[in-house]
Amino acid sequence: MARPEDPERRRRLIAAAAALFRRYGYERTTAREIARAVGVQSGSIFYHFASKEELLVAVMLEGMRQFAAAARGPLAAADSPLERLRALFLGHLTALHGGGDEQAVVIQEWRSLAARPRRRVVGLRDEVEAMWREVLDEAAAAGLVSGDLRLLRLAMLGALNWTLQWYQRDGPLGIAELADDLLAVFVPAAARAAKRRRARRPTATLTLPLASEAKGMHAQR
Amino acid sequence: MARPEDPERRRRLIAAAAALFRRYGYERTTAREIARAVGVQSGSIFYHFASKEELLVAVMLEGMRQFAAAARGPLAAADSPLERLRALFLGHLTALHGGGDEQAVVIQEWRSLAARPRRRVVGLRDEVEAMWREVLDEAAAAGLVSGDLRLLRLAMLGALNWTLQWYQRDGPLGIAELADDLLAVFVPAAARAAKRRRARRPTATLTLPLASEAKGMHAQR
Amino acid sequence: MARPEDPERRRRLIAAAAALFRRYGYERTTAREIARAVGVQSGSIFYHFASKEELLVAVMLEGMRQFAAAARGPLAAADSPLERLRALFLGHLTALHGGGDEQAVVIQEWRSLAARPRRRVVGLRDEVEAMWREVLDEAAAAGLVSGDLRLLRLAMLGALNWTLQWYQRDGPLGIAELADDLLAVFVPAAARAAKRRRARRPTATLTLPLASEAKGMHAQR
Amino acid sequence: MARPEDPERRRRLIAAAAALFRRYGYERTTAREIARAVGVQSGSIFYHFASKEELLVAVMLEGMRQFAAAARGPLAAADSPLERLRALFLGHLTALHGGGDEQAVVIQEWRSLAARPRRRVVGLRDEVEAMWREVLDEAAAAGLVSGDLRLLRLAMLGALNWTLQWYQRDGPLGIAELADDLLAVFVPAAARAAKRRRARRPTATLTLPLASEAKGMHAQR
DNA sequence: AATGAATGAGGTTTCATTCAT
DNA sequence: CATGAATGAAACCTCATTCAT
Numbered sequence: 038m039a040r041p042e043d044p045e046r047r048r049r050l051i052a053a054a055a056a057l058f059r060r061y062g063y064e065r066t067t068a069r070e071i072a073r074a075v076g077v078q079s080g081s082i083f084y085h086f087a088s089k090e091e092l093l094v095a096v097m098l099e100g101m102r103q104f105a106a107a108a109r110g111p112l113a114a115a116d117s118p119l120e121r122l123r124a125l126f127l128g129h130l131t132a133l134h135g136g137g138d139e140q141a142v143v144i145q146e147w148r149s150l151a152a153r154p155r156r157r158v159v160g161l162r163d164e165v166e167a168m169w170r171e172v173l174d175e176a177a178a179a180g181l182v183s184g185d186l187r188l189l190r191l192a193m194l195g196a197l198n199w200t201l202q203w204y205q206r207d208g209p210l211g212i213a214e215l216a217d218d219l220l221a222v223f224v225p226a227a228a229r230a231a232k233r234r235r236a237r238r239p240t241a242t243l244t245l246p247l248a249s250e251a252k253g254m255h256a257q258r
Numbered sequence: 259m260a261r262p263e264d265p266e267r268r269r270r271l272i273a274a275a276a277a278l279f280r281r282y283g284y285e286r287t288t289a290r291e292i293a294r295a296v297g298v299q300s301g302s303i304f305y306h307f308a309s310k311e312e313l314l315v316a317v318m319l320e321g322m323r324q325f326a327a328a329a330r331g332p333l334a335a336a337d338s339p340l341e342r343l344r345a346l347f348l349g350h351l352t353a354l355h356g357g358g359d360e361q362a363v364v365i366q367e368w369r370s371l372a373a374r375p376r377r378r379v380v381g382l383r384d385e386v387e388a389m390w391r392e393v394l395d396e397a398a399a400a401g402l403v404s405g406d407l408r409l410l411r412l413a414m415l416g417a418l419n420w421t422l423q424w425y426q427r428d429g430p431l432g433i434a435e436l437a438d439d440l441l442a443v444f445v446p447a448a449a450r451a452a453k454r455r456r457a458r459r460p461t462a463t464l465t466l467p468l469a470s471e472a473k474g475m476h477a478q479r
Numbered sequence: 480m481a482r483p484e485d486p487e488r489r490r491r492l493i494a495a496a497a498a499l500f501r502r503y504g505y506e507r508t509t510a511r512e513i514a515r516a517v518g519v520q521s522g523s524i525f526y527h528f529a530s531k532e533e534l535l536v537a538v539m540l541e542g543m544r545q546f547a548a549a550a551r552g553p554l555a556a557a558d559s560p561l562e563r564l565r566a567l568f569l570g571h572l573t574a575l576h577g578g579g580d581e582q583a584v585v586i587q588e589w590r591s592l593a594a595r596p597r598r599r600v601v602g603l604r605d606e607v608e609a610m611w612r613e614v615l616d617e618a619a620a621a622g623l624v625s626g627d628l629r630l631l632r633l634a635m636l637g638a639l640n641w642t643l644q645w646y647q648r649d650g651p652l653g654i655a656e657l658a659d660d661l662l663a664v665f666v667p668a669a670a671r672a673a674k675r676r677r678a679r680r681p682t683a684t685l686t687l688p689l690a691s692e693a694k695g696m697h698a699q700r
Numbered sequence: 701m702a703r704p705e706d707p708e709r710r711r712r713l714i715a716a717a718a719a720l721f722r723r724y725g726y727e728r729t730t731a732r733e734i735a736r737a738v739g740v741q742s743g744s745i746f747y748h749f750a751s752k753e754e755l756l757v758a759v760m761l762e763g764m765r766q767f768a769a770a771a772r773g774p775l776a777a778a779d780s781p782l783e784r785l786r787a788l789f790l791g792h793l794t795a796l797h798g799g800g801d802e803q804a805v806v807i808q809e810w811r812s813l814a815a816r817p818r819r820r821v822v823g824l825r826d827e828v829e830a831m832w833r834e835v836l837d838e839a840a841a842a843g844l845v846s847g848d849l850r851l852l853r854l855a856m857l858g859a860l861n862w863t864l865q866w867y868q869r870d871g872p873l874g875i876a877e878l879a880d881d882l883l884a885v886f887v888p889a890a891a892r893a894a895k896r897r898r899a900r901r902p903t904a905t906l907t908l909p910l911a912s913e914a915k916g917m918h919a920q921r
Numbered sequence: 922a923a924t925g926a927a928t929g930a931g932g933t934t935t936c937a938t939t940c941a942t
Numbered sequence: 943c944a945t946g947a948a949t950g951a952a953a954c955c956t957c958a959t960t961c962a963t
């Protein structure tokens with residue numbers, strides 16, 4: 038009659054692994070470290086996951102699920118094309134910086150995933166991609182953006198994902214503001230609101246990985 | 259044939275390491291594999307480099323040097339603010355996709371570098387960053403761009419670096435065209451020329467890692 | 480339904496373990512596999528047996544018991560020295576190939592048994608050995624066999640046990656025929672009957688482990 | 701210019717592994733034990749062999765090679781059908797008890813070998829089998845044996861291989877005498893010589909695995 | 922300069938066994 | 943009786959690094 042505690046343990050293992058994978062990378066994280074973070078022996082991991090890689094897969098599936106969830110909610114509430122695009126930006130950045138670590142792992146550890154499990158993750162990814170296509174089509178129809186929409190989408194996602202390299206959550210720039218400001222870079226019509234906001238707050242010192250990126254200077258073991 | 263062949267060996271080791279690091283990542287690449295790619299025994303690597311990490315440092319220093327070189331030449335030849343910005347875009351993409359693999363490693367393996375050697379790489383990086391700042395300042399003065407220039411720069415570099423995830427050199431889209439098209443995304447004044455070019459060639463099907471990215475589906479050992 | 484079901488469970492566990500031990504060997508068989516074969520969880524095994532080795536002991540005791548039983552019955556019914564020897568051959572081969580798997584495990588996994596439990600098995604074994612001695616003595620007195628009877632017995636048992644390596648139950652050669660044919664190898668007086676039988680049926684293609692043995696080519700996980 | 705010591709090291713590893721595999725079985729022997737027996741670290745094993753199983757394969761290939769060699773020499777020197785059969789018996793028993801341990805491992809650890817490498821070993825085995833067929837055909841032509849020659853061969857090999865279970869080299873029975881005595885069991889014409897020899901020496905106390913086998917009582921860790 | 926055998930620390934994984942429920 | 947999660951020791955194996963030649 039022992040109520041299986043399995044789902045809870047699984048979830049904790051996934052969360053701990055995600056945090057470590059995000060910070061140190063999949064290869065540099067040992068099974069023992071993940072176990073210690075959760076307070077179990079390393080052997081226990083393999084009761085829940087067949088291998089370390091299966092744990093990575095679980096992290097990524099969870100991350101993808103949250104990406105989709107983080108977009109779906111705000112998207113439903115938004116009613117103008119601009120609002121909908123803004124919802125995607127905010128959802129994406131919130132997923133990356135405001136919640137768990139699984140989503141960041143999706144972006145960063147793609148290469149560590151073998152071909153087979155990768156295909157499982159791709160299914161979920163296609164859902165998210167479809168939302169972007171749809172919202173960008175609407176935005177183009179409304180005259181908000183123009184040009185090659187695929188390339189635009191890739192540029193947007195590149196700029197958004199690249200924030201992993203430099204954005205610091207405890208800095209002076211909030212996630213919502215970051216979303217608005219990045220949106221303004223790509224959509225002229227969104228620029229005015231952002232400009233007004235910027236006048237009100239002190240300019241943050243931003244740096245970047247190819248330049249004076251700050252986060253990378255710390256996360257060393 | 260008179261002097262020791264050392265510098266040549268070094269260069270070949272760096273190039274081989276860069277290719278493997280780019281494709282499989284630093285941690286997943288073994289010293290043996292690098293040695294085999296050059297045709298020596300694994301022990302020989304350590305005659306030229308104190309450790310595997312020193313080899314990574316050498317790769318990154320070389321990569322940074324080439325980033326700077328790839329920007330400096332075209333920049334000197336360009337004479338309008340728009341041309342200068344275009345030179346940076348083209349130089350960056352050429353460095354990533356048109357030459358060796360060292361530059362891509364700089365972008366991708368940043369996290370594997372310990373704090374100490376990272377500082378050595380940062381010096382070179384600041385040079386490149388300075389060019390970007392300068393050129394963007396000029397562009398703003400010329401009315402080509404507006405808004406938060408730091409954020410704009412970060413968005414641009416994000417979009418450019420993200421091409422590592424999806425751009426395929428042997429696809430239908432040339433590097434120069436890619437540079438123009440991406441520039442058009444950020445600089446309205448550059449959009450017209452790109453639009454004209456696009457009419458002339460078939461639209462390529464692009465996808466991305468968070469979406470239907472293609473490259474990741476292959477590079478598995 | 481009144482008494483604890485223990486004995487039944489025990490028996491099923493022993494049978495399942497015997498089948499797996501026979502096929503894969505004691506060391507290569509995991510407690511989980513035995514449990515799954517019976518439809519319980521691995522932890523349940525240890526309610527019935529103190530350890531995996533105790534389960535092996537139980538299998539072997541059961542196997543030895545059946546060896547003795549397989550010989551005793553036919554022996555009692557046989558009334559000539561030749562018939563009695565034939566009863567031993569048939570009983571032995573029936574035990575190995577015609578019934579459960581416990582007997583085969585006795586032969587094959589002897590080395591995995593620790594000294595202490597081995598002694599418990601030896602008691603039963605001596606019973607069987609005594610029958611062989613007795614029957615062979617009678618056969619010698621009747622002029623059926625001659626020479627060193629101990630060596631003869633060892634050769635006979637070697638030939639019989641070695642059938643584990645090559646005999647296939649679903650092949651063209653029946654157990655009774657095999658018994659007769661092997662007996663004929665050792666006892667000239669038994670050869671005539673076998674020769675007659677052989678004329679009636681097609682000759683099977685037999686091979687052996689040191690040669691073209693077939694069974695070993697399959698039983699791989 | 702360092703002369704590669706490889707073949708020597710390899711040979712010592714194979715010999716040490718064979719001795720341990722013979723005594724404790726493949727699964728119960730750890731890589732560390734093998735390494736210790738040779739005086740190296742456990743990691744060194746894997747410089748010479750890709751895996752523990754590859755080491756088993758090497759042991760078995762070596763064992764098979766020696767089986768063939770142990771038969772070929774005496775066979776060439778023998779000139780009558782009886783002598784040739786005797787050469788096979790003596791060669792086989794010498795291989796099992798008089799030399800290295802590789803041959804015994806071939807017989808005992810067959811099941812631990814995966815299907816793929818097993819096929820490599822089978823090639824060598826077929827050579828040995830062919831010799832047996834040929835010699836038995838000659839013996840039948842000469843009237844030394846009769847009946848189903850395949851079954852006879854299997855019975856002979858069974859009796860010979862079974863000696864692994866009970867024969868003790870340092871006992872009163874020499875290998876050559878054992879060969880003669882076992883031959884006499886199967887070939888009446890060979891019985892006289894054996895009978896004469898037996899009169900001269902004290903009768904040894906033999907036991908067997910299914911009975912009072914002695915060797916198994918010791919080899920416990 | 923290079924080799925190639927060896928090291929040895931440490932990684933992932935296995936698995937018999939335990940135990941609270 | 944049985945569960946199923948957890949243990950923890952120990953297994954196999956990897957690999958950057960060393961060093962005598």
